[in-house]
Structure formats: structure tokens, C-alpha cells
Amino acid sequence: MKRFNFGMVMVFLVLFVAGCSVSDQKERVLIDANSLHQEVDVVEDIEEIEDLELSEEALREVERLEKLEALYEQGLKIANYDLERTFESLDLYRPLHLTSDFSGSNMVYIVERGGLVYQVEKDSGVSDVFLDLSGLVDSSKSETGLLGLAFAPNYPEDLRVFVNYTDSSGTKLAVMEAGLVNDVLTAKEERLITILTFEQPFANHNGGHISFGLDGYLYIASGDGGSGGDPNNYAQGLGNPLGKILRIDVGDSYTFNETQGYSIPKDNPFVDVEGAMEEIYAYGLRNPWKYSFDQIRHVMIAADVGQDAVEEINLIVAGGNYGWSRYEGSELYKDIDIDGAVEMPIYEYRHNLGQSITGGYTYYGDKIPSLYGVYVYGDFMTGRIWGLWINEDGSLVNVLIAETDMRISSFGLDGDGEIYVIDYRGGIYRFVEG
Numbered sequence: 001m002k003r004f005n006f007g008m009v010m011v012f013l014v015l016f017v018a019g020c021s022v023s024d025q026k027e028r029v030l031i032d033a034n035s036l037h038q039e040v041d042v043v044e045d046i047e048e049i050e051d052l053e054l055s056e057e058a059l060r061e062v063e064r065l066e067k068l069e070a071l072y073e074q075g076l077k078i079a080n081y082d083l084e085r086t087f088e089s090l091d092l093y094r095p096l097h098l099t100s101d102f103s104g105s106n107m108v109y110i111v112e113r114g115g116l117v118y119q120v121e122k123d124s125g126v127s128d129v130f131l132d133l134s135g136l137v138d139s140s141k142s143e144t145g146l147l148g149l150a151f152a153p154n155y156p157e158d159l160r161v162f163v164n165y166t167d168s169s170g171t172k173l174a175v176m177e178a179g180l181v182n183d184v185l186t187a188k189e190e191r192l193i194t195i196l197t198f199e200q201p202f203a204n205h206n207g208g209h210i211s212f213g214l215d216g217y218l219y220i221a222s223g224d225g226g227s228g229g230d231p232n233n234y235a236q237g238l239g240n241p242l243g244k245i246l247r248i249d250v251g252d253s254y255t256f257n258e259t260q261g262y263s264i265p266k267d268n269p270f271v272d273v274e275g276a277m278e279e280i281y282a283y284g285l286r287n288p289w290k291y292s293f294d295q296i297r298h299v300m301i302a303a304d305v306g307q308d309a310v311e312e313i314n315l316i317v318a319g320g321n322y323g324w325s326r327y328e329g330s331e332l333y334k335d336i337d338i339d340g341a342v343e344m345p346i347y348e349y350r351h352n353l354g355q356s357i358t359g360g361y362t363y364y365g366d367k368i369p370s371l372y373g374v375y376v377y378g379d380f381m382t383g384r385i386w387g388l389w390i391n392e393d394g395s396l397v398n399v400l401i402a403e404t405d406m407r408i409s410s411f412g413l414d415g416d417g418e419i420y421v422i423d424y425r426g427g428i429y430r431f432v433e434g
């Protein structure tokens with residue numbers, strides 16, 4: 001039986017009680033703060049904590065804290081890596097995303113900018129077309145097309161599939177339901193409903209990554225609208241959706257989208273702020289090209305592509321201003337006045353090492369133990385791949401882990417948390433410890 005860190009559990013329980021909402025009243029009674037210390041005194045291991053009848057959510061949190069403690073105890077262990085081509089029979093054209101439905105299925109989904117999504121059985125490599133939006137999207141410019149894909153958090157009980165794409169009118173976030181076509185579960189364009197749309201003043205910097213957060217809300221990355229240097233200072237404006245991370249609540253059914261579209265999470269940072277779009281979660285970004293949620297550290301990490309000099313990695317917090325276009329990375333770019341404090345990047349590199357950052361994922365899979373807990377990211381232009389380790393005190397270790405000749409358009413996770421590297425020229429790769 002695993003021993004458990006009482007201090008950590010106590011801190012968590014106190015925080016959990018403090019953070020309870022009205023709907024959590026049952027839990028609040030069960031772990032009433034007055035009796036907390038007595039309860040903790042008798043708890044000896046995780047199994048006994050389960051006997052306290054904590055909610056599933058609370059148990060998951062206790063489990064996470066145990067993993068977090070083990071992660072920092074283990075520390076960083078980098079090895080040598082090779083990259084091995086996979087799914088070679090797939091003839092991909094400009095792939096820019098790979099994801100899973102996270103249902104325990106054996107499938108990964110690969111997104112092409114032109115609008116095709118393939119579902120690939122990850123062990124056999126057998127593939128089908130899952131979705132074809134090539135008739136809808138405009139992929140005629142280098143940064144336009146089908147840019148994001150996310151499955152409902154409890155897929156396939158909830159069969160919704162979300163996409164983010166550009167067409168001639170700008171950015172569209174849309175939803176449809178998957179259904180069986182010739183015995184293959186396939187997303188059906190016919191029932192595609194657009195739930196959010198905004199104009200793109202220029203063809204470049206469309207962001208486009210969409211993903212559900214650990215809170216169940218849908219996050220949407222948007223670029224600053226394009227051109228160069230954000231000529232209209234969109235990223236700093238709270239009245240527009242450009243240069244932002246947006247966060248919306250899409251409910252838990254297709255009917256919700258059909259009738260309500262989406263709603264604003266009550267704790268979005270700009271709710272009831274005059275002149276601000278309530279969808280905004282964070283701002284001051286240039287072209288966030290891939291963000292992800294660290295499942296154990298519980299942080300949101302976004303890479304933001306630089307203009308002329310600096311590529312950056314940011315920890316995204318609610319209401320955070322990430323500085324663009326006054327700052328490029330931590331350097332002054334343009335002398336404009338901006339309000340309030342700026343969240344500077346946690347890490348940045350200059351253009352001698354790379355010219356277009358591609359954000360990745362924190363690895364928690366089984367196959368490459370030396371990458372456990374490491375945030376893996378790369379550069380589209382130079383093909384370099386790095387691992388960033390975040391210590392408990394926030395200090396960082398950044399290690400070059402591979403030099404490739406790829407155009408790295410994305411990283412991706414399958415349902416087991418195994419990581420893939422996507423070469424925009426058509427290849428999918430996996431890490432192998434060398």
C-alpha cells in the first residue's frame with residue numbers, strides 16, 4: 001500500500017472545502033472544516049481516504065497530488081532520442097494537428113489544413129476519412145484552412161466534434177455530431193452548426209487550436225488578425241477576439257449548441273467589464289500556435305510565435321495580458337501604452353535557434369519514462385525539439401532533445417498520453433529512447 005503525504009492531503013482538503021460551490025454542499029458536509037483535523041489524523045493511506053466518501057472529483061485531485069509529489073521526487077531525467085516514422089501508408093498533405101477522442105479508443109485523428117480529418121487505428125495504422133470539410137474551408141493562404149479539432153470531453157456518450165476553420169468570411173467555430181457511416185463512426189458535415197464567428201482582417205495569424213480544459217470549458221486560440229506588428233493593436237483591445245485565448249461553455253449536448261450556441265463561464269475574467277468581450281480568457285498574444293494543459297501540474301502552457309526576434313512560452317492565467325504588441329517576448333517591440341501588468345514568458349529563445357515556435361504537450365505516457373513530466377515543444381523553421389522541465393519552485397530546465405529536418409507543425413497526444421511529432425510535409429513521428 002502506498003503511504004500518503006498527510007500534509008498535502010490536508011492542504012488539499014482545506015482548499016477543496018474553501019473552493020466548494022453551492023452544488024458541492026454534499027461534499028462540504030462530508031469534509032466539514034471543523035472535523036477535518038480529526039479525520040486527517042486517522043487517514044493512513046489512499047484507500048482510507050476513499051472511505052471518507054469524498055466526491056469523485058476530490059479523489060481525482062488527491063490522486064493528482066500524489067502523482068505531483070512523485071514527479072518532483074523523481075526529477076528530470078533526459079535520455080537520447082530517435083524519431084521513428086509511423087503511419088507511413090497515410091499520404092498526408094499539410095497535416096497540422098493530431099489528437100485523440102480520449103475515450104479509451106485506439107484511434108488518433110490527424111487534421112489536414114485542407115479540411116480532411118483521418119482516423120487512424122494507432123497500432124495497425126489502418127485509416128478512414130473521419131471528416132471532410134474541404135468544400136467549406138478556405139485553405140488557399142498559407143495560414144488558413146481547418147486549424148482545430150476537439151472531441152467532447154465525454155465522447156462518445158456525447159458525440160459532438162468541434163472544429164475551428166477559416167473560410168472567406170473569417171474564423172468559424174462549429175460543432176457537429178459523429179454518426180455511423182458504413183459502420184465507421186464519422187463526423188457528419190450536414191449537421192454542422194456554427195456557434196462562433198469572427199472576421200480576420202488579414203490572412204495570416206489565425207491561431208485556431210481548440211481544446212477542452214481541465215475545467216470542461218472549450219478554449220480557443222486566436223491570432224492577432226495578421227499582417228505584421230499588429231498594426232491595429234488588436235491583441236491589446238478587449239473589445240475584439242483577436243490575439244486572445246477565449247473560453248466558452250458549450251454545455252453537454254448537441255441540442256445545447258443548436259439552441260443556445262454557447263454560454264460564458266461565470267468566472268471568465270472580463271464578465272461584466274464594460275467594453276470587453278466576455279469570451280476573453282487571456283490577451284496580448286500574437287499567434288498562439290498550440291497550447292496544452294499539464295495534467296499533473298495543472299497549468300496551461302501556450303507557445304506564442306514571435307515577430308522578428310523572439311519566440312515565447314507562456315503560462316496562461318485567467319485575465320493575463322501577455323504583452324504583444326508592446327512586447328515581443330520580454331523585449332520592447334512597439335512603444336504603445338498598455339494597461340496593467342504584463343505576464344512575461346516563462347521561457348523564450350531568439351531567432352538564432354528558431355523562427356516559429358510550435359507548442360507541444362507535457363508528456364505523461366508510459367513508453368518514454370525519461371520524458372515523464374517534460375513539456376515537449378519545437379520550432380517549425382529549424383526542426384529543433386526541446387524539453388522544458390518546470391520545477392516545483394517555478395525554476396526551469398530547457399534541454400535540446402532532437403535536431404530534425406522537419407517542418408514541425410504540431411505535436412499530438414494519443415489516448416494513452418503518447419506523444420507524436422507532425423511534419424508539415426506529411427510525416428508523423430514517435431520518439432524512441434536511444
Ligand SMILES: [Ca+2]
Nearest residue numbers: 322323324329
Ligand atoms: Ca508575450
